Amino acid sequence: xxxxxxxxxxxxxxxxxxxxxxxxxxxxxxxxxxxxxxxxxxxxxxxxxxxxxxxxxxxxxxxxxxxxxxxxxxxxxxxxxxxxxxxxxxxxxxxxxxxxxxxxxxxxxxxxxxxxxxxxxxxxxxxxxxxxxxxxxxxxxxxxxxxxxxxxxxxxxxxxxxxxxxxxxxxxxxxxxxxxxxxxxxxxxxxxxxxxxxxxxxxxxxxxxxxxxxxxxxxxxxxxxxxxxxxxxxxxxxxxxxxxxxxxxxxxxxxxxxxxxxxxxxxxxxxxxxxxx
Amino acid sequence: xxxxxxxxxxxxxxxxxxxxxxxxxxxxxxxxxxxxxxxxxxxxxxxxxxxxxxxxxxxxxxxxxxxxxxxxxxxxxxxxxxxxxxxxxxxxxxxxxxxxxxxxxxxxxxxxxxxxxxxxxxxxxxxxxxxxxxxxxxxxxxxxxxxxxxxxxxxxxxxxxxxxxxxxxxxxxxxxxxxxxxxxxxxxxxxxxxxxxxxxxxxxxxxxxxxxxxxxxxxxxxxxxxxxxxxxxxxxxxxxxxxxxxxxxxxxxxxxxxxxxxxxxxxxxxxxxxxxxxxxxxxxxxxxxxxxxxxxxxxxxxxxxxxxxxxxxxxxxxxxxxxxxxxxxxxxxxxxxxxxxxxxxxxxxxxxxxxxxxxxxxxxxxxxxxxxxxxxxxxxxxxxxxxxxxxxxxxxxxxxxxxxxxxxxxxxxxxxxxxxxxxxxxxxxxxxxxxxxxxxxxxxxxxxxxxxxxxxxxxxxxxxxxxxxxxxxxxxxxxxxxxxxxxxxxxxxxxxxxxxxxxxxxxxxxxxxxxxxxxxxxxxxxxxxxxxxxxxxxxxxxxxxxxxxxxxxxxxxxxxxxxxxxxxxxxxxxxxxxxxxxxxxxxxxxxxxxxxxxxxxxxxxxxxxxxxxxxxxxxxxxxxxxxxxxxxx
Numbered sequence: 079x080x081x082x083x084x085x086x087x088x089x090x091x092x093x094x095x096x097x098x099x100x101x102x103x104x105x106x107x108x109x110x111x112x113x114x115x116x117x118x119x120x121x122x123x124x125x126x127x128x129x130x131x132x133x134x135x136x137x138x139x140x141x142x143x144x145x146x147x148x149x150x151x152x153x154x155x156x157x158x159x160x161x162x163x164x165x166x167x168x169x170x171x172x173x174x175x176x177x178x179x180x181x182x183x184x185x186x187x188x189x190x191x192x193x194x195x196x197x198x199x200x201x202x203x204x205x206x207x208x209x210x211x212x213x214x215x216x217x218x219x220x221x222x223x224x225x226x227x228x229x230x231x232x233x234x235x236x237x238x239x240x241x242x243x244x245x246x247x248x249x250x251x252x253x254x255x256x257x258x259x260x261x262x263x264x265x266x267x268x269x270x271x272x273x274x275x276x277x278x279x280x281x282x283x284x285x286x287x288x289x290x291x292x293x294x295x296x297x298x299x300x301x302x303x304x305x306x307x308x309x310x311x312x313x314x315x316x317x318x319x320x321x322x323x324x325x326x327x328x329x330x331x332x333x334x335x336x337x338x339x340x341x342x343x344x345x346x347x348x349x350x351x352x353x354x355x
Numbered sequence: 356x357x358x359x360x361x362x363x364x365x366x367x368x369x370x371x372x373x374x375x376x377x378x379x380x381x382x383x384x385x386x387x388x389x390x391x392x393x394x395x396x397x398x399x400x401x402x403x404x405x406x407x408x409x410x411x412x413x414x415x416x417x418x419x420x421x422x423x424x425x426x427x428x429x430x431x432x433x434x435x436x437x438x439x440x441x442x443x444x445x446x447x448x449x450x451x452x453x454x455x456x457x458x459x460x461x462x463x464x465x466x467x468x469x470x471x472x473x474x475x476x477x478x479x480x481x482x483x484x485x486x487x488x489x490x491x492x493x494x495x496x497x498x499x500x501x502x503x504x505x506x507x508x509x510x511x512x513x514x515x516x517x518x519x520x521x522x523x524x525x526x527x528x529x530x531x532x533x534x535x536x537x538x539x540x541x542x543x544x545x546x547x548x549x550x551x552x553x554x555x556x557x558x559x560x561x562x563x564x565x566x567x568x569x570x571x572x573x574x575x576x577x578x579x580x581x582x583x584x585x586x587x588x589x590x591x592x593x594x595x596x597x598x599x600x601x602x603x604x605x606x607x608x609x610x611x612x613x614x615x616x617x618x619x620x621x622x623x624x625x626x627x628x629x630x631x632x633x634x635x636x637x638x639x640x641x642x643x644x645x646x647x648x649x650x651x652x653x654x655x656x657x658x659x660x661x662x663x664x665x666x667x668x669x670x671x672x673x674x675x676x677x678x679x680x681x682x683x684x685x686x687x688x689x690x691x692x693x694x695x696x697x698x699x700x701x702x703x704x705x706x707x708x709x710x711x712x713x714x715x716x717x718x719x720x721x722x723x724x725x726x727x728x729x730x731x732x733x734x735x736x737x738x739x740x741x742x743x744x745x746x747x748x749x750x751x752x753x754x755x756x757x758x759x760x761x762x763x764x765x766x767x768x769x770x771x772x773x774x775x776x777x778x779x780x781x782x783x784x785x786x787x788x789x790x791x792x793x794x795x796x797x798x799x800x801x802x803x804x805x806x807x808x809x810x811x812x813x814x815x816x817x818x819x820x821x822x823x824x825x826x827x828x829x830x831x832x833x834x835x836x837x838x839x840x841x842x843x844x845x846x847x848x849x850x851x852x853x854x855x856x857x858x859x860x861x862x863x864x865x866x867x868x869x870x871x872x873x874x875x876x877x878x879x880x881x882x883x884x885x886x887x888x889x890x891x892x893x894x895x896x897x898x899x900x901x902x903x904x905x906x907x908x909x910x911x912x913x914x915x916x917x918x919x920x921x922x923x924x925x926x927x928x929x930x931x932x933x934x935x936x937x938x939x940x941x942x943x944x945x946x947x948x949x950x951x952x953x954x955x956x957x958x959x960x961x962x963x964x965x966x967x968x969x970x971x972x973x974x975x976x977x978x979x980x981x982x983x984x985x986x987x988x
Contacts, residue, residue, distance in 0.1 A: 084780070111884045112817050125813040133804045140800050143775050144793070151714070153782040159940045162716035162781040164971030172723055172772065179768045187758040190811040194753065199813035204747035256747075261587040262680055264745065264820055268886040273816045275746040277681065278586065279674035282747030295895070299820035299888040301580045303587055304508045307892035 084150060092142045096135040104131040112271040115294060115315075117211075117287035118200035119271030125193050132182065202256060202265075202274025202282040205344070211285050213251035220246065222256040223346070224263035224276035227305040229296060238342040239329045244313035247321035248291050256282040257345045264300035267313060273299060281344035288315045376433030378463045385563075388427025392419035412593045414666040417574070421600035425563045432559050433465045437552060465559070467551035470952060473537025474851060475558050477844070480529050483565045485916070487521035490514045492913050495906040501899050503892045511892045513576030513594070517568070520581040520598060524605040525565055526836065527694060528612055530701030531647070532558065534843050535616055535640040537851060541945040541952065542634050544961040545623040550615045557612040564604035571597035580890055582691070585672030585683035589664055596665065603658045606651040606690075609697075613647030616640055627963040634943060634967040635724055639704020642728040643697050646735065650693035657686035681748050688739035696735040698832055700728060702799075702839035703770045706792045709846055710774055712941045713789040714781025717968040720773040727773070730766030734759060744815050753812050760810035767803060771796070786939070787861040791842035794869045798834025802827060805880060823883025829876045838872075841865075841919070849934035852927055853951035860922035864915055871911035878905050942969050 107127035112119040153160075193199060198209035221232035223240070232240045246252050256265045258276035265284075266273045269292060274284040291314070298309035316324065329336070340346065374380070396416025429435070441447065461471055462478075493514045497505045506514065536554055540547055548554045571577055574593035583602075588595050620633070620641050633641075660671040661683065670676040672683050703724075711718045718724065738760045744753060774796060783789070805827040808814045818824055841864075849855050878901050885901075887894050894902065926932070937946040944961065945952075 111886065118816075122813050122817055125811065126808065129808055129811060129814060133807060137800055137804055140771060140775070140796070144778070144796060147775075147778045147781075148783060148793070151778065151781050151783050153715075153784050156784060160715065160782055161971040162714055164717050165719060165776070165780070166717050167720040167723070167776065171776070172720060175768065175772045176765070179765050183761045183764055186807065186811065187754070187761050190757050190761075190813060191754040194757075194812040199816050201812060201816040202745040202747045203750040206750070208751050261590070262584055262684075262746075266820070266886075266888065268817075271817060273745045273819055275743075277674075277747060279680070280747055284745075295886060297886065297888045297891075301512070301578075301582075301584065301587070301890045303590070304512060304578055306512070306890060307503070307508060307894075 084146075088143055088146050091146065092135075092139050095142060096138050099138065100131055100134045103134045107131070112269055114289065115269035115292055116200070116271055116289055118197055118285070119269065120289075121193060121197055121199060122271045125190070125199075128189065129186070132186070136182070197287065198285045200271040200273065200284060200286055202284045205281045205283065207283050207285070209285075211251060211287055213287065215250065217251040217253040217285065218247065219253045219255060220244070221342070222254050222265045222274075222276065223259060224256070224265060224298070224302075225259040226261065226303050227298070227309040229263075229265065229298075229309070229311060232342065233325060234342045236325050237329055237336060238339065239325070239332050239336050240339060241328045241332065243311060244296065245316050245321055245324050246288060246313070247318045248288050248315050250288055250318070252286050252288060254284045254286065255344065256284060259346055261302050262300050263298045263302045263309070266297045266299040267294050268297065269294035270315075275300060279345050291315050291317055291320075376431065376436065376465065377460075378432070381428045381431030381559075384427035384431035385424045386427075389420040389424035391427075392416070392421070392423030395419055395423075414593065414596055414662075417593050417596045418600065418662055418666055421567055421596070425560075425567070425600075425604065428563050429556070429559065434552070434556055434559070465552075465555050467547070467555050468954065469536050469540050469548050469551065469554060470851070470954075470956075472554050472558050473533050476528070476532035476536060476561075477851070479558065479562050479565075480525055480532060483521055483525040484529070485920075486569075487518050487525070488913065488916060490518035490521065491909065494518060495909040497892060498894070498902050499906050501894050501896045501902075506892075508892045509576065509578065512578040512580070512890065513571070515890050516577050516580050516598070517571070518581075520568060520601065521565075522832075523581050523694070523698075524568070524602060525561065526832075527605065527609055527647075527697050528557070528561060529698075529836065529840055530705070530843065531612055531616060531640060531643055532561070534705075534847060535644075535701070536612075538847065538945055539616060539619055539637055539640060540623070541948065541956060542637050542943070543620065543623065543628050544625045544944065544957070544963060545619070546956045546960075548615055549618040549623055553611050553615050557608045557615070560604055560608040560611075564601050564608065567597055567604060568601035569597075571595075571601075582687060583661070583683075584680075584687075585661060585664070586674070586680050588661060588683075589672060596662075599658050599662050599665075603655060603662075606654040606658070609647045610651040610655075613644035613651070616644040617648060620644070625960045625962065629963075631721070632963050632965070632967055634708060635718055635721065636701075636704040636708040638725050639700050639707075639728050642732040643700045643704075645732055646693045646697045646700070649736070650690045650697070653686055654690035654694075657683060657690070660686075681743075681746070684743055684746065685739070685748070688742045689736075692739040692742070693735045695828065695832065696731055698836045699799075700731060702795060702835045703728060703731075705839040705843050706795050707770065707773055707777070708943075709788050709792050709842060710777045710781075711968045711970060712939050712943070713784045713786055713792075714778050715784075715970050716777055716781045717966065717970050718773065719776025719779070720769070721966075721968075723769045724773040727766040727769030730769070731763060734763045734766065738763065741810055741815075744812055745819055757810055757812055761807065764803060764807065767799075771800070786845075787856075787858065787865055788842040788846035788939075790862075790865045790869075791838050791845065794865070795835060795838045795842070798830050798838060798872070801877075802830030802834055805830060818883055820889055821883035822879045822887045822889060825889050826876045826879035826883060829879070833876070834872060838868075841868075846939070847945075849938065850945065850950055850952070853934055854927050854930075855932045855934045855938075857922050857926045857930070860918055860925075864918045864922060867911060867915035867918065871908050871915055875905050875908040875912060878908075943967060 104127055107130045110123055110126045114120045195209045197211045219234055223230045230240050231244045256274040256276045258278045263276040270286050272284050272286050274282045293312055293314045296311040296313050393416045396419040400413045400415050497511050571594040577591050577594040577598050579588050583598055663669040664671050670678040672678045674680055707724055740756045741760045809818055882901055934950050936950045
């Protein structure tokens, strides 16, 4: 057998397996978390699907090539020590490889950038977000205050009330202002596709456009001390009227506490003399 | 120095041999040094320094204790002798090298023979590798159940931190320490490293670092993980001082090791060993050594500021009094991301060095492989903020870091292409080292592709800080580094020790490790996507089945490592079947030497007149100047 035959066979096996497997992978990727909890979460799922769809043929190229070579070129006569052909490279193959991989990489970086700029992708963007999703109603600001080992939530447009749990209205653009009172935490609202680090003294903004009502898990995603594993909670996306009654209830309930709180600010500096421990 | 010569004379009674510069005096002086440092710390500590203090402990005493303890240890090992002798005007010698002879004792003393240091590194790092692995077993035991059951949260986080720190600290040198020290002089044809004393120094410094890290258990452990993020670290008990001491020593050791290897490779090549004739493994060592030299100072600076924050209450990392919590993250990852390539690059070198031997073909695309390694080296300094994609720092620069991170897949792709070109139409032999190299291809492919998800900002929002990223770096580091480490042990081990491994046990080790590794870390991708954050002691109950599967697979990894240990002890200490000079029929320079390699390596400095992989061409182009041994078909 000559080389051309081997190469054609590898390409053929790769083509067939890619044509069969890539659509299956892309379809299956629709079930990849975080799911359809928000516009941003759905965007991440689409993004994962594109990445998986692209990487399937690439991975298959390497895997098919190796499996084929290991079978076709295995040494059958292990007693004799015979050398293979002294091939030291092939400029055409190398050039072709460099051009292909560069194209894929540039596409990935461009695609990721476009998706990120479109809706912020739910990630923390610091105090001056470059990706601001637009909406007919102004975004609802919710301040997420992390401390060891609890998240609390402050609503500046509702009298600065600070609540123990989180409820947000459905079909509304929410701006999470994530900050911390002590060490670095990370606010991860899993089903919403939101993750933003909580840094002391930093106003880290993450946008999310909610969809239908659902309950979502909140975890701390950055090691923040002994009870890090217990820093989780459940939040809810609820309908507009339900949210209005919930927030009114919270304002009434926490009215005495709200009076004692420091005025609403974008960040709160911990008192260095009383660092937690 | 006279003492040192005297100690190595075997006729003296044992009690006299214990007096001198050896491990016993080193331990004694380390304890004395610790007490002196602790005492000084107590004297200069003032109540005013407790102004910001939060843990009620005197960190100055503990940090100075480590400093003086390590200095005492090094003096006890005899590292001060040479500088003092030189200052007193004595002529330079390599007495530690010349006087040691063949005895087993030289493995427990300061010895400047690069082959002795290489073996010291294998055993020394191996010891800490198994401690780190044992911690992983404890972690998986805790995660058998969604609730905290086996260990409390404090103990659990200490185990997580110890596992990560041990693996990412000690294991950075796991190829360059043992194999580069042992092999580079033989491969490039010089009799020693450029700085033999520095070579020995890096090893004993690393051992001191390992002990320092283990002392954290006496001070309450540390709860920060291996990343040691501030300002959390500022709250930590004195156990975190051990982290600072450990990483500072590791950083210093790494920096000097890189410097030594760089100088050796650049200046010690004999005539004929041109850049294009360097074995590809030496190129990977060159790239890694560059990273070590340039990245570790950043870590040392960050640790110094951390130590000052804790001991004398400066505020480098304290927001509100002029510091910033971002500063540590930035400095740590400016070091930390090159560091992950410090552990990945030697693996590239080993795979490309071994594939030609077991396919009986020259390395395909030598220049492309070199370009790949140098490309990774360069790019790795420009990607660190992908660790901070959701942290809110420099959000405008995320597209740049996304691009630079994804660009790294180009030079890494070169390595894959060279591996593919090399096996194409080869005569492939499935030896144990070859199996480990092939496993690297698969593992690193998965690791690399999962890295694309983490480098993509929208995808990273969910995967960041989750078990997905944990699975990713275990695929690249364990699947990449540890598998090639075992390839190197099975390939060069018999040459280094002079004794064969048991092949049946080695094959059991390989297959159990490969299957259990994928069965452990594959499901972790799913766990991360299903919402499991890293370093948690509890998790949602619906994730228990997968976690239990992972834990059981992890135990199989543990058993597989036990098989390796049994093989190591059985074949090297009990059976001791002498290894042939060139069992793999390799044409590389190091295999043309007799086994065991003579103390002075070569009778005369070899002359290289051909390329390093003369397969498929007449044997005339094999390196001359070395007595040929083994088959050259």
